[in-house]
Amino acid sequence: MSVWTLGQLPAPEAFTGRVRLDDVGFLDTAGAWYLLRLRAAGVVLEGLSPAHAQLVAA
Structure with missing residues (x-):
């Protein structure tokens, strides 16, 4: 899925379940x-780059 806006x-x-985020470039x-809302809803976030993982660190 390619998405450009939150809307x-x-x-x-x-x-x-799980959301794979390997292809997230930005x-x-x-x-x-x-992504924080997804995690709060019980979704497991997989494949985040180290830089992106810092943005969603709790």
Whole structure:
């Protein structure tokens, strides 16, 4: 899935299980906020680069 804006994403509660993020090349503040919401909803985030992982560190 290629997404460019938060408005194109489903609600975090719509996801279950795991989300693979290996192909994420750019992560802004809004994207990091969305990933934090996914994690709070119980989704496991996999494949984040070390730099991106720092943005969503709790």
